[in-house]
Amino acid sequence: MDFYFGMLQIVGLHTILGLSAYIILLTGQVSMAQAGFMSIGAYIAGMLTVLAEMHLIPAMLIGGVAAALVACIVGFPALRVKGLMLVVATIAFGEFIRIFWFNFDYQISRGGVKLGPEGGEGFKQIRFFPENGWSTLDVAIFIWVVAGAVIAAVWWMDRSRAGKVLRAVGEDDLAAQSAGINLTVVKVSAFTAGGFIAGLGGSVYAHYTTHIEHLNFDIVMATFAIIYPILGGLSNVFGTILAVIFVQVFLLEVLRPLGDLRNLLFGAMIIVVMNFMPHGLFSAQVASRIKGVFSGRKEGANA
Amino acid sequence: MDYVQAIVDGLLFGAVYALIGIGFTLIFGVMNKINMAYAAASFAGAYVSLGIAQVVGLSGDFGLPPFVMFLVSAVAGGVFAYIVYLICFRFTPDHYELASLMATIGTLLMVDEMVVQATNGEPQNYPEVLQGIFDNPMLEFSEEFAIRGDLLTLFIVAVIATLGLLWVLFRTKLGLATRAVAQQRMAAQLCGIRVDRTNATTFVIAGVLGGLAGAMIGAVVGTLLQSLVVIPLTIKGLIVTVIGGLGSIPGAIVGGLMVGAFENVFLAIRGVTERDMYVMLLLFVFLAFRPQGLFGRVAVRD
Numbered sequence: 001m002d003f004y005f006g007m008l009q010i011v012g013l014h015t016i017l018g019l020s021a022y023i024i025l026l027t028g029q030v031s032m033a034q035a036g037f038m039s040i041g042a043y044i045a046g047m048l049t050v051l052a053e054m055h056l057i058p059a060m061l062i063g064g065v066a067a068a069l070v071a072c073i074v075g076f077p078a079l080r081v082k083g084l085m086l087v088v089a090t091i092a093f094g095e096f097i098r099i100f101w102f103n104f105d106y107q108i109s110r111g112g113v114k115l116g117p118e119g120g121e122g123f124k125q126i127r128f129f130p131e132n133g134w135s136t137l138d139v140a141i142f143i144w145v146v147a148g149a150v151i152a153a154v155w156w157m158d159r160s161r162a163g164k165v166l167r168a169v170g171e172d173d174l175a176a177q178s179a180g181i182n183l184t185v186v187k188v189s190a191f192t193a194g195g196f197i198a199g200l201g202g203s204v205y206a207h208y209t210t211h212i213e214h215l216n217f218d219i220v221m222a223t224f225a226i227i228y229p230i231l232g233g234l235s236n237v238f239g240t241i242l243a244v245i246f247v248q249v250f251l252l253e254v255l256r257p258l259g260d261l262r263n264l265l266f267g268a269m270i271i272v273v274m275n276f277m278p279h280g281l282f283s284a285q286v287a288s289r290i291k292g293v294f295s296g297r298k299e300g301a302n303a
Numbered sequence: 304m305d306y307v308q309a310i311v312d313g314l315l316f317g318a319v320y321a322l323i324g325i326g327f328t329l330i331f332g333v334m335n336k337i338n339m340a341y342a343a344a345s346f347a348g349a350y351v352s353l354g355i356a357q358v359v360g361l362s363g364d365f366g367l368p369p370f371v372m373f374l375v376s377a378v379a380g381g382v383f384a385y386i387v388y389l390i391c392f393r394f395t396p397d398h399y400e401l402a403s404l405m406a407t408i409g410t411l412l413m414v415d416e417m418v419v420q421a422t423n424g425e426p427q428n429y430p431e432v433l434q435g436i437f438d439n440p441m442l443e444f445s446e447e448f449a450i451r452g453d454l455l456t457l458f459i460v461a462v463i464a465t466l467g468l469l470w471v472l473f474r475t476k477l478g479l480a481t482r483a484v485a486q487q488r489m490a491a492q493l494c495g496i497r498v499d500r501t502n503a504t505t506f507v508i509a510g511v512l513g514g515l516a517g518a519m520i521g522a523v524v525g526t527l528l529q530s531l532v533v534i535p536l537t538i539k540g541l542i543v544t545v546i547g548g549l550g551s552i553p554g555a556i557v558g559g560l561m562v563g564a565f566e567n568v569f570l571a572i573r574g575v576t577e578r579d580m581y582v583m584l585l586l587f588v589f590l591a592f593r594p595q596g597l598f599g600r601v602a603v604r605d
Contacts, residue, residue, distance in 0.1 A: 030401065077591040084337045085549065087404065088541045089590055095538055096583040103576050120576075219534055223408055230405060263416040270409025275394050278402035 005136040009208060010248050012143035016201035017221075018228030018240045019154050024194040025229045026163070027187050028170035033074065033090035034198045034225035036097035039217035040067040041199025042206035043101060043117060046126045049207065050115050051108060056128050056207060060146075063203035064196045070097075071195020075188040094222050101214040122213025126206050139208060146204055150197055155237045157193075166190060170234075198225070220263065227270060233283035242282050308448050309571040310564045315454035316523065317563020318461035322516040323536065324543035324555030325468065326509035332485040332550040333505045334392065336403050340410035342537040344387050345513025347414050348380030349521050352514075353427055372432050373460075373518045380514020381507040388506040393499065411537065418529045426528040429521030433457055457519045464515055465556065471508065472552075481505050485550070535579065542586045548599025557597055 017038060024031045045063030048054040074093055081089055107116035117123040129139055157163055168176040169186050177183050206212045224247070231246065232239025251269060252262050273281065280286075323342050330338045352375040391406035437452030472478035480501045483491040492498050520536070521527045543562050547554025562582055569581040589596065 030404065077587060080594045081590055084331075084400065084404070085545060085590075085594070087337065088545050089586070092538060092542060092583045092586050095535075096580055099577070099580050099583075103580075220412060223412060227405065230401065260420065261416070264413050264420075267409040267411070267413030267416065271390050271406045271413070274402045274406035274409070275390070278396050278399055 002136050005140040007249060007253065008140045009136075009143050011244055012140070012147040013201060013205050013208065014224060014228065014244045014248055015147050015241050016150050016197060016204070017225045018232070018244050019150055019237060020194045020197035020201060021225040022229040022232075022234070022237065022240050023154060023157075023166070023197070024190050025226070026158075026166040026170050026234060027190045028173065029187065029190070030087050030226060031090045031191070031194060032087055032219070032222045032226060033071075033094040033097075034194065035217040035219070035221035036094035037067040037071050037195045037198035038202035038205065038221070038225075039097055039101055039212075039214070040070055041202030042212050042217075043104075043123060043202075044199075045203030046123055046206040046212065047106070047116065049128045050123075050126055051106075060200055060203040064200040067199025067202065068192045068196035071198075072188060072192040074195075075191035076184075079184060079187050091219070091222070094217075094219070098214045098217050101217070120214070122211060123206070124211045126210045126212070128207050130210070143204055143208065146200065150200070151237055151241070154197075158236060220266075223266075223270075231273060231281050233280035233286070235283065239280065239282040243280075246281065305448060306568060306571070309567045311448075311450065312454060313564035313567025313570075314560050315451070315458045315563075316567065317560040318458045319516040319519050319559075320539060320543050320562050321556045321559025322461050322464060322512050323540035324547060324559045325465065325552055326513045326516075327540050327544040328547065328550055328552060328555045329481075329505055329509045331544070333481060333502055334403075336392065336400050337407070337541070338387060338391070338506075338509075339404065339407040339537065339541075340387050340391065340414060341384065341407075341509060342513060342540045343411050343414040343533045344383035345380040345510055346517040346520075346527075346532055346536065347383050347418065348378070348510070348514030349376045349429075349517030349527060350418060350421065350427075351379040352376035352518055353429055353521065353527060354421070356430055357427075372430065372522070373515055376518035377511045377514040380512075380517065381510040384506045384510020384513065385503060387510075388503050392502065392506075411534070415529065415533045418533055422527075422529060424529055426526040429525060429527050431522055431525055433519065433522040453523050457523055460515070460519060464512055468508065468512065469552075477501075477504060539579070539582060542582060545586060546589050546596055548596030550600075551596065551598035554596055554598035 017034060020037070021031060021034050024034075041060075041063035044066045045056075045059040048059035048062060049056055052059075074090075077089075079086075101117065102120055104117050105119050107114045107118055109115075113125075115125060134142070165176075165181055165186055168179065168181060169183060173183055176186075202217075205216075209216075228243040228247070229240045231243035232241070247266070247269070251265060255262070255265060258265060277283070277286075323345075326341055326345065327338070330336070330341060352372045355375055356372060387407065387410055391410055392403050395402040395406055431453065433453040433456045437455055470478075472481060480491070480496045481504070483494065483496055484498055484501045484505075488498060491501075517527075517532075520532070539562065543558040544555055545558075546562065547556070547558030562585070565585055566578050566582050570578045573581070
């Protein structure tokens with residue numbers, strides 16, 4: 001049974017990560033720095049619960065806010081460049097944060113045991129869950145409470161005026177600007193919100209694995225974050241969730257016998273999908289086709 | 304600490320960054336898209352040359368002339384670049400750049416994993432084929448300052464490769480077609496240029512340069528280690544391209560030499576683990592104050 005709870009935990013964590021990139025992608029920006037923002041939340045929340053012995057929930061919020069602040073600061077200069085240059089800038093920034101943690105040492109000795117992040121060795125013993133006697137099921141439920149809150153918040157945002165504004169900027173930023181939308185505010189807000197969600201996800205992730213190191217937040221993780229909303233199509237949040245389930249459950253777990261070749265498979269899957277279904281597996285077209293099948297209409301009736 | 308030595312070594316080694324940057328910039332020039340898998344695929348070429356050397360047993364005392372390694376690496380780099388073109392650019396939608404971008408990122412992860420599988424993630428000794436062409440140290444000005452023979456060879460090879468590329472671009476019909484496509488794709492097509500073929504050829508040329516760069520890195524450093532080569536050098540090549548200005552060959556050359564010198568100075572001051580952080584800071588400085596890069600055009604909306 002623990003296997004399925006573990007599965008549930010991974011899907012929940014990756015949903016949070018995917019939605020953090022979803023918000024930014026709505027404005028037409030591809031951020032490859034989500035793994036970096038996630039690592040900020042992870043390290044800071046971990047340090048707060050382990051070194052300052054804080055409770056998890058305030059630590060998570062502080063981790064999220066810290067990541068949001070960094071994302072906001074990154075947002076400004078990064079917005080001077082568009083499109084593909086932004087991809088390069090965010091990749092470089094993500095790697096910058098990763099190398100920062102690789103060089104980051106802050107340990108205190110408590111009761112003869114050294115605690116805290118230790119450069120390349122990583123940050124061990126983030127034992128909030130085991131110390132408070134949480135079972136796998138408890139942790140899974142907790143992750144899904146957080147994920148559920150994030151899903152609800154993003155879904156509500158998407159349907160409100162804010163969502164329309166983000167999409168308007170994503171569709172055509174010049175047209176949006178002519179309609180009186182302040183592009184800088186919108187883009188930086190999207191970055192900040194995405195950073196907060198990623199930081200929140202990172203702080204949960206750190207406590208879930210109990211051991212984080214800089215390699216957890218490499219380019220593979222950044223690719224995971226951005227590929228979910230792309231595969232899911234940008235029509236709504238549920239596409240992203242379906243994409244997480246598709247990648248994490250179907251692709252990586254069902255095909256687990258392939259063992260170490262999973263990264264290879266992940267890369268190959270991206271190539272195949274981008275060639276054959278470039279607008280995502282669950283794009284608006286596919287969604288309307290499915291809807292058409294269920295309501296008995298002919299295919300393409302409302303395409 | 305001798306900064307002159309660090310800067311000169313860095314400038315010489317920066318020639319390979321310039322080659323990688325030229326590759327990225329060439330592809331961006333004709334396609335207006337970034338090929339994230341470019342550097343990785345080219346270094347796969349260097350790994351192929353290494354594999355052949357290990358199988359044939361060249362690595363001990365090196366029987367064949369060194370240029371064979373370079374030739375194999377360059378050819379394999381070209382072939383891989385063509386494969387990348389086919390799987391990431393040829394059949395993805397033209398107007399939707401996210402598709403080719405994500406496909407190349409997928410290829411990057413795939414190549415990275417393939418290299419891990421092939422080498423078990425362990426460093427592979429690369430025959431130091433650049434040694435012995437010049438004396439080492441080649442020129443000794445004082446006890447503190449000398450020019451390394453292998454770095455000088457690398458620099459000369461890189462200059463020859465760049466001159467060769469410029470010859471192709473400015474003195475052949477193929478180069479004319481490439482420049483035409485880069486300038487105005489539709490107009491070039493109307494003049495009867497086969498855009499697909501021109502694009503593919505540009506990829507192959509860039510791949511050959513990248514394969515050469517990969518082989519030279521292996522030869523100078525003495526080892527190829529996946530975790531230090533595939534993704535880090537992709538990022539460094541991208542940084543060089545952005546600093547020089549997307550699509551600008553002189554920019555890539557200057558950017559490459561600059562990044563080489565810059566990182567070597569910080570290597571001397573702060574050590575190897577922090578070196579790359581400062582290169583990225585250099586990129587952020589450029590993004591904040593000169594986002595179009597050294598030689599780039601100011602972005603206009605088309």
